[in-house]
Amino acid sequence: MSSTKITRPTSRITITSSRTTTPSSPRRRGSRKSSLRLDPRLRGDDIISRQGDRFRKNIIDCEIISNTAVTADYCLMQLQTEEFSAIPGQFVMVQIMSETTDPLLRIPLGIHAINNNGISLLYRVVGQGTKLLSKKQTGETINILGPLGNGFNITKHKNNILVAGGCGIAPLYALAQKLQEHHVELFIGAATKDQIYINEFKALDIPVHIATEDGSAGFHGLITDLAKQHLDDNVMVYASGPNPMLQALANITNSLNIPAQLSLEAYMSCGIGMCRGCAITTKSGYKMCCQDGPEFNANIFRHPCESEDPEKYM
């Protein structure tokens, strides 16, 4: 989601997606079997259509109400949808219509805000799909598949700490809205101040702590180092951002025995548990990021002593 520059983590756990490592097929290891035989000629949407009614109702045409650049490379898109209810942390797969095969598949984007008229998406322009998305005009229609995933498990903790890395802020705004009756603080970090977007948070009137790696705003350093100074026994941590940031944060919260929920990123082709392409490694085996997450408790990730190569996590 964000390309916030992260120094190499000194992590003691590992959060890996199927592209960063290449786990052998989860299916071969005896986990849940798919009822669908995948024909390699199928496009993503063919797979979805074969899922029948289960996901058909989640395929929605939305009118674009606005689509504007809010920073040098982040855009905010407001979509009008009818009766769309979602849990903070859920995501949608956005279909980018293109005259070529690039992008071939839908792209996953977290739901930034949920309101009476629909939803908004906050996305960083990083490649062909998001570039084409940023060119969409008000009044055009786009097709989304969602809401998908499970969302954050909103607990009754009185103190809640949200930790965002760059565009990882996207799903945390909807969460902050939900948590308003409790104490909430936002910690957001990025490589530089141009990658910090917190406009909607200003109306929520919650404390916001900023860290930048180049020192251009707030604390000079990593957001995990700043957040660490504010953690105590009675907090719930919710985090979203690049996986190395989440990995570093999980090491901190796990060592302090503080509960944390991490919104993970993995490359997703289908978003609905069919392609098995978004497998992540946990203490109890593979999980599908789209179907079992994308939010996971931090304490399910491996400790280095279980790792075949502890050196690579130093």
Ligand SMILES: Cc1cc2nc3c(=O)[nH]c(=O)nc-3n(C[C@H](O)[C@H](O)[C@H](O)COP(=O)(O)OP(=O)(O)OC[C@H]3O[C@@H](n4cnc5c(N)ncnc54)[C@H](O)[C@@H]3O)c2cc1C
């Ligand atoms: C559940 C989920 C929610 C997400 N929510 C958001 C969001 O709210 N806002 C947002 O800006 N981005 C989000 N992302 C990341 C977003 O999906 C990718 O940035 C997007 O698919 C890139 O598409 P592209 O065609 O523009 O770029 P591509 O040409 O596909 O890739 C450009 C660069 O982005 C990297 N990239 C592509 N897809 C991913 C991915 N899934 N995870 C990590 N890196 C990726 C590639 O390695 C490459 O370096 C989310 C990802 C997931 C899995």
Ligand code: FES
């Ligand atoms: S993206 Fe296809 S199984 Fe998760």
